[in-house]
Amino acid sequence: MAEPTVGILHPGSMGAAVAACAATNAARVLWCSQGRSPASAARAEQAGLTPVSTLHELLDQSGIVISLCPPAAAEDLAREVAGHAFDGTYVEANAISPDRAERIASLLGPNTTAVDGAVVGSPPVRGKTPTLYLSGPTAATTMVEAVFVGTAVRTRVLGTQVGQASALKVSYTAFQKASRVLAALATGMARQYEVDQELLEVAARRSTSYLAEPEYIPKVAARAWRWGPELEEAADTLAAAGLPPEMLRAAASTMARWHDAKDDSDLSVADALEQLAEP
Structure with missing residues (x-):
């Protein structure tokens, strides 16, 4: 060939x-x-x-x-x-x-x-x-x-069916990307009450938790312009399957708060959380 x-x-x-x-x-x-x-x-x-x-x-x-x-x-x-x-x-x-x-x-x-x-x-x-x-x-x-x-x-x-590869991708997206958004929200919430270090200590007891990796939050913020639309696609797939899409739509909406962070490799954890707290 x-x-x-x-x-x-x-x-x-x-x-x-x-x-x-x-x-x-x-x-x-x-x-x-x-x-x-x-x-x-x-x-x-x-x-x-x-x-x-x-x-x-x-x-x-x-x-x-x-x-x-x-x-x-x-x-x-x-x-x-x-x-x-x-x-x-x-x-x-x-x-x-x-x-x-x-x-x-x-x-x-x-x-x-x-x-x-x-x-x-x-x-x-x-x-x-x-x-x-x-x-x-x-x-x-x-x-x-x-x-x-x-x-x-x-x-x-x-x-052989068109749609199978996309189904795998959005299924993985649903957890892989939404879980990082939830970790950022949880860290931001704890920070407002000055218990973010204690939250990290709790999370560190579970080595697989993204809560134990706050340095990943700026990376999420820098990629939010791409990940937000992907989560909307995953939400559409949940809705088509008769499952509630609201959590993923909310995660996509949350990512929109990072619109100024596009591809910003110098963003700090504090800066990313500050942007997340702004309407």
Whole structure:
């Protein structure tokens, strides 16, 4: 089988790192520079990606396209791709609900083979090895798996149904990210009553508690702009399953208080908690 050309939409921190791994086995990995920021261009260059000027060029030359973008943009991006009648494999790898993954597969049209994807773990840099979970037609998932053989991105096929990979992602998101929000709220509450150190002592007796890791709170704040929409997707999934979504919606709303902390690597615990306490 000839090595495919892969297109990445769009090279954020996760997308660029995943694309760099794909370049190990792909003929080329393309990205569209039109309308993208200097930061995106720098990431793409560092990852060794090949720039093209327009989305049409990227789609025309790619056999596989991987969509890795903020959840809120996933559907609009897929709709834009559908407008070009793309006839390859489209990996919808964003943190979205299963219903939304199925909707995107439908709007892509009959010429496009839709694969549901979900990345669990940190970007594949500095020894990190995330897993790309896949679900969809067997021939397509096999082709996507081949792109990542021998790289830091591990793959696992969950089945042939679009929506399975997204279901796993939002199920993991529901606990993994909401629990960190709850830890921040609990710490902030205790701090108001000057018992935060005592709370840490209590939490430290359970080594698996995020309450024992207050240094993680600024990292949550810096990622809130991405995690909030992911929690909304998880809430949609709970509602679709007949389960109460209010806790996750409240967690997403809480993250909105960190809107000024986007990607701030210098944020302290005190600063993050101060922002959390402001309406």
